[in-house]
Each structure stands twice: as C-alpha cells, then as structure tokens.
Amino acid sequence: MYIQLLADSEVHFPSPEELSVKNHTKIFKTEKADPALKHLMTMLQKGSFESDLQNQWLDRSSNLPRFFYLLETLRKESFLSFTLYDEDGPLGSFIPHKNCQIETKHSELSEDFLQNSTFQLSRFAFIRRKDKFLICESPLSKMFIQILENRFLDILLALSEPTKVQQLQKKLPTVSKECLIKALQFLYQSSFLASDDEKLPTWDFQDALFHTRSRRGRHSDPTATMFRFLDTIPPLPPIKKFPNAKDSDWIPLAKPDIDLLMQKDLPFSYVLETRRSIRTQGQTFISLEQLGEFLYRVARIKGVKEANHYEATRRPYPGGGACYELEIYPLIHQCSGISSGLYYYHPKNHSLLLLTKESQHTNKILYAASASINSKEPSQILFLIAARFGRMNWKYQSMAYATIMKDTGVLMQTMYLVATAMGLAPCSVGNGDSDLFSKITKIPYFEETTVGEFILGSKTT
Secondary structure, eight states: OEEEEOTTOEEEOSSTTOEEEEOSSOEEEESOOOHHHHHHHHHHHHOEEHHHHHHHHHTTOSOHHHHHHHHHHHHHTTOEEEEEEETTEEEEEEEEOTTOOOOOOOSSOOHHHHHHOOBOBOTTOEEEEETTEEEEEOTTOSEEEEEOSHHHHHHHHHTTSOBOHHHHHHHOTTSOHHHHHHHHHHHHHTTOBGGGGGGOTTOOHHHHHHHHHTSTTSOSSOOEEOOTTTTTSOOOOSSOOOTTOOGGGEEEOOOOOHHHHHHHSOOHHHHHHHOOOOOOOOSSOEEHHHHHHHHHHHHOOOEEEEOSSSEEEEOSSOOGGGOOOEEEEEEESSEETSOSEEEEEETTTTEEEEEEESOHHHHHHHHHHHHHTTOSSOOSEEEEEEEEHHHHHTTEESSHHHHHHHHHHHHHHHHHHHHHHHTEEEEEESOOOHHHHHHHHTOOTTTEEEEEEEEEEEOOO
16 A cells, blocks of 8 residues: 655654644644654655555664554544555555544454455445546545546446455456455445445435535535635626516515514514414415515515625525525415416515416426425415525535525525414425426526425415
8 A cells, every 4th residue: 555645734843853744724743753753754745655664664663553653643634645556556546535534443354354244335435527537435434535547446336236355356357356455445444335334324325415515524625715716707796687677577566664563563482483384375365465575574685785705685584695695486376466477576676577477387386386285276376496506606615505505494484484473374395396497487407496495375264
C-alpha cells in the first residue's frame, strides 16, 4: 500500500523538537520530533510504500509501536491517502473526505474470515466523475475511492453480487491475490461493503446521500455561503418577471388590515394548539377575498433590500439567506369570484396572473393531490410551491437544496397557521409531480419546478 500526506497538508517544525501537521481545518501536533519522525514526515510528503516507511523508520528508531501509532493517528485525522498498487502500477486511491474523523475498524481481516465470508459492494456505493477521474463514494463512508485503473472497476463490478475470495480470484485473473485482499480490507474498513448495510435497513440510498451531503462531516465540499458564481453568473432577481404580461392581465387581490388583525385576530396559542390538517372541505367555496387575505398574510413582499452581492426581500415567513426562492402557483378549482385554472401569485404587487385554464394536465395534478390525502373530491385550491433553484444555488454550496426544503416546511407551517386563524381548511400534501408542472408551465425542470403542495378550502359547517 502506497501512503501519502494529502496535498493540502502542511508540515512544520516550530522548534527542533516539535512537529505540526495542518490543513485548512485540522492540526496534528507532537512534541517528540526526533530524526526518525522528521524523516517519516518527509517520506509521507513525497509518498512511499508502507514497507519502505517501516524499514526507514527502523533504521532510525527501535520504537516500532510509535511508528504504527503515528500512522494510525494521521489516518484517523484524515491526513493520509492510501493507494492500492501491484506490479503493474496503481489501481485506486482511498482518500479521506476533509473535516472527517475516521473511525477505526479491525486493522486486518483474519485469514479465516477472508476464506469463509462472502463480500458484496454496499447498496449505498455509487460511481461518478469528479474532475478527470472516476470516483466511488458512499454516504456510509468518510472516504472516497479515486479509480486509477480499469482493474479496480472490475473489482467493484465483481462485488455487485455476494462473492467469496476464491470466486473473485477466478473472475479477476489479472489482479493478484495479495492486491485483491488489500482491496477487500480497505473496502471493509472504509464501509464500502454490504456488511455495513445491515445497520441501516430503513434508509434509502437517496435519503442517506442527501442527508450526509447537505450536512458537514462526511464530505469534502464546502457547506456554506460561497457565492461561487459571483464573477460568472448574475444572481436571479428577487421578484420573478413576466415580460409578456400586460398590466390588465394581472388580477388584483384584496388586502386585509394588518393593524386591525393584530388587535382582533385569534390568540397565537389558540391558533397553534388548534392547527390540524383538514381533509374534508365545505360545500360553500372559498372566496377570492379570502384567497387574497390568505396570500397577503402568508407570502407578500414586505420590503426589498440590498444584501451582500444580491437583492433580498422581507416576507412574513423566514427564508434561508433572505433569498426567498419559493414561488406560489395557486391551482384554482372552485373559488367564488375567479375562474378555474393555474395562476401565478405576484408577492410584490399582490396579484394573480392566469397561466393556463383548467385542463387534463392540471386536473391530473389536482386529483393526485386529493388522492394523497385520501380524499375522493378535488380540493378547492391547491397551492403549487415551486423553487427557482438558481436563486439559492448561486449563494450556497452543498446545502442549497436542503435549505429549499426547510424553507418549504416553514412556508407550509405559515400557511397552516394563517388558515387556522382565518377559519379555513388547510392540509399539506406529501408529494407531487414536478415533471408535470414543468410540462404545463414550459419552465425547464432544473430551472424552476415544484417542491411542495398545499391544499386550502372552506371548512365544513
């Protein structure tokens, strides 16, 4: 195995007897920087085979346990990469994700375990391109594998089904037994094998990946405000534009007296405690005036301000980074004072724009939402909550979509509370057809599409 310090690691000797190894997030220090340790760090910076490292150490020190302790500590602190070699060259490198603390498993798989066990690739493992390399990753692992040679791909392919070592040797005649066992050991130690799947029977691949990649600790990408596209792509405006719409196309909505509501509205604790999902709606339809009050209290723009590098807005519900990437499209089925169809809500002008009349496609969305809440009748109004992804992706990295999901939940809770205060029947919907929304609106799927749905109607008497 070929071992090397990661490229961003810096080695310093603050004094003749001190060693400091650091990268952009971690520091490893020791106060016994003797010649053996200094030579070891020089070799690790250049990269060397484990056997050579050990031999060079023994030439300078008899303390072999300290050698293994230092390597293990640097490994656990994510300073080292390990490359699998055979006589034909490197096959693949096991590289730790930055910011990770690597757990320790059994250092070596026993001969008995190797000969009597079956091995299979984890159902969480996946392969993708990163820069000019193919890499294998898994949300269960704190390392990724940089694939350097086709034979490592052959190993992964052979592990797609439960396989014993003897069978692997027959399938992979160009890979030596020693190299194959080393690969299995590192795959096992790095949680790339199905033996780790047993601990997570209730987790789906996509959920585990989304969770680990939108939080810190199990990947190398920044999880923060990055403004990656500041010099290349302008930010999306805070308010969506419809250049082909005339002023007369917009339907103005009623505005409630907020000051009066603040005095006479139901007490907050009462609203919070009585909030619930109501799946049955009344015979008398919700009115356009009620719809206007609801949207005004939930989602209007209260102000526009200059933020760091982009324009931000203020609204009744909180939004990550004040980006307010969410847009509301009321799909109206039965509302007195307005015809059926799919509308766009303008949060600044507090008005509606008809995008399309009721159709087979809109009815499909409407009835699917009703089926999701076990209702046989279509709802009076279905709010399609869409996200302009570029608004959030422009600012954040790794956490952009997770923030959109949080914003969607916050908006839905605001909808619930306002609907409860107004005596209406609210109910959130668990899922929807984002692709069909794109087909109806003709908006590119990854530019803007639905991330949530919310039903609203009148209450039964």
